[in-house]
Amino acid sequence: MPLLLTEEQSMLRDSARGLISDHAPVAHLRKLRDSRDETGFSRELWATFAEMGFAGLLVPEEHGGSGLGAVEAGVVMEEIGRTLMPSPFLATSVLSAAALTRAGSAAQKSEHLPKIASGKLLAALALDEGAKHRPLHTSLQAVRSGNGFRLNGAKAMVVDGHVADLLLVVARSAGAPGERNGLTLFLVDPKAKGVAIERTIMVDAHNAARISFDNVEVTADHVLGEVDGGAAVLGGVLDLGRGAVASEMVGLSEEVFGRTVAYLKERKQFGKAIGEFQALQHRAAHLYIEIEITRAAVLKALQALDSDPAGATAAVAVAKARAGATATRAVQEGVQMHGGMGMTDQFDIGFFMKRARVCEELLGDANYHAAQLAAMRGY
């Protein structure tokens, strides 16, 4: 398969780009931030997303979705990355839709997936607990109680946690933190007794929440997939999410780079455009090369997620690690090359730096994924 977008995928990109650049330029994020918007994104725009088939992009057609794959999800995420559009797409349409599709019972799927596709249901994956992404270190406890389970513990960095209609909670039903066996996914109503949600305002002005679970009762019907066997499903879902976030970072990097090169051509000092200085030319050229190589690595991972999901893990680790390192470089060079203007809130470039930092932590940073690759390669 050529490492290029197909014609259909290019058309999808064009329509996503048109919609997002028209309705959600960076000014859209700025406005949501400055008005301390309670939702954190535009519900109106999300309804349009659903009408265009984006909300249900990964939802199978029999459940009202488009039945598309990782490459298409990446295409949309890349456009989201260009304008930093706050959107439920990652949490609801990628992570939650994939988890429900892969692990859900017939009843769970037909209850939730059509609503995701129509934009009526927002869902959130409650996974991380500590400062760093360590899925197997999950310690939130699920103890059997009657016909169901009782949940105790706390989650952090739950994307869209404060607006979600449904929480997908990763809990430990057996074994010790660090072990692969003993993880179980639960579908939890955020309004259930014992669930406390605190919206956390983050550096990037995107949605996140801390959620605590105090003796929250869930029935056996709310188990998503196999009891104690959640790691297998979770692994595939997280890989998909990593590919999606890596795509967002490619879009973000390219946009920052484009703005920076434009500035190098326009800003004059010492009587000439600063882009005439070789010190800056070589750094800009290097950054361009890093971004192009990362773009290829990310597309490689997305294609692998569609053609051979189980074998995609190494490619995904490469993609997320590269995307993190590249975006970090892009935003740092972006601010530096914009000089003092890059430090001002009035200028958009800082928004990209902040979002890149969050994307880097989401679903594992470059160190995490490089270490995963080392372990896979036996050293």
Add this chain to the structure above:
Amino acid sequence: MADLDTFRRETRAWLEANCPPEMRRPMTSDEDTFWGGRNAKFSSEPQRIWFERMRDKGWTVPHWPTEYGGGGLDGEEAKIVRQEMAAIGARAPITSFGISMLGPALLKYGTEAQKREHLPKITAGLIRWCQGYSEPNAGSDLASLQTRAESDGDDYIINGQKIWTSYANYADWIFCLVRTDPAAKKHDGISFILFDMTSKGVSTKPILLISGRSPFCETFFDNVRVPKANVVGTVNRGWDVAKYLLQHERAMISGMGERGGSRPLGQVAADSIGSDAQGRLDDALLRADIATFDVDEAALAAAAERMVDLAKAGQGHPAFSSAMKYYGTELNKRRHELLMSSGGIDALEWESERSHEGARPRAWLRTKANSIEGGTSEVMLGIVAKRILDLPGA
């Protein structure tokens, strides 16, 4: 797609049946490379068998037309052959500047007679080529070259000196840049010409490098007579041919670090350094460096694949090979720094059978030329800044 699946199955079966097991092991010394040419010697029987089978199949250059001894495969099929060879760790049957550099330029700019004369001898490994580009005063500023070609009836008389001519002392023919119009602006008076290295007046002198080896020569031309019919492309437009060829050279150099099928670098390091109870390399910082290297190497492989696919789709940027050359050579230098660090004091041995006559340190030192030859890293970044980013004054 079904046709390609069939092609892949047949390719796999053919390679399985025809690639000797010895030719599926990573190369360990210079002798493992077969270069072809009039004085070619095979270092082993399996090397001979492998080369001849691939030659007879047309797969020394799978994507060249069959009338010139190629395999006549399209881009997708050629990619499958590369992938299936990599999957079993098959060595290249021949390494040849005729294939990687001159051939593409001849296919684009050569006359039919030139193609028919030279390409079949390249695919069959009969003629070994070298490249006469750099001169003592024309390195990064290649277009300032001074080797003269003066008209004399149907011939040119060539005088001058080239330097860094790879393996000139083993080569049968040279493709060479010469100045045919000294009055023109520097890019406009250059021609691209081919001649036999046994011509009267050609001499070579190997240059001893820091690796203790001499892959490069100084090459001298003293009244060398060459037919005008040997000019490729238009007289005085040789710079176009030169640049086109450089794109292929850069793509080749960027791929020099690729190691299909060999052991992961981290495991090579663990052989010398050891691992902890969890199987992690017993040097946490080196492990981190190697892991980061592995990430970048895998990403570069994807980018190389994408570059080929973009070119096939007519969407490639002609200057992108400079980007790949820059990144690939810097990465290869990193690989060899990591190999030296991984080997510790064992990697310092220079003369012994145990060390294969210092194979590791000599290879490490050789890689330092990667970011100089074929255009320095700084020149590559300048090309990207100018031709792709369109930065002012670049």
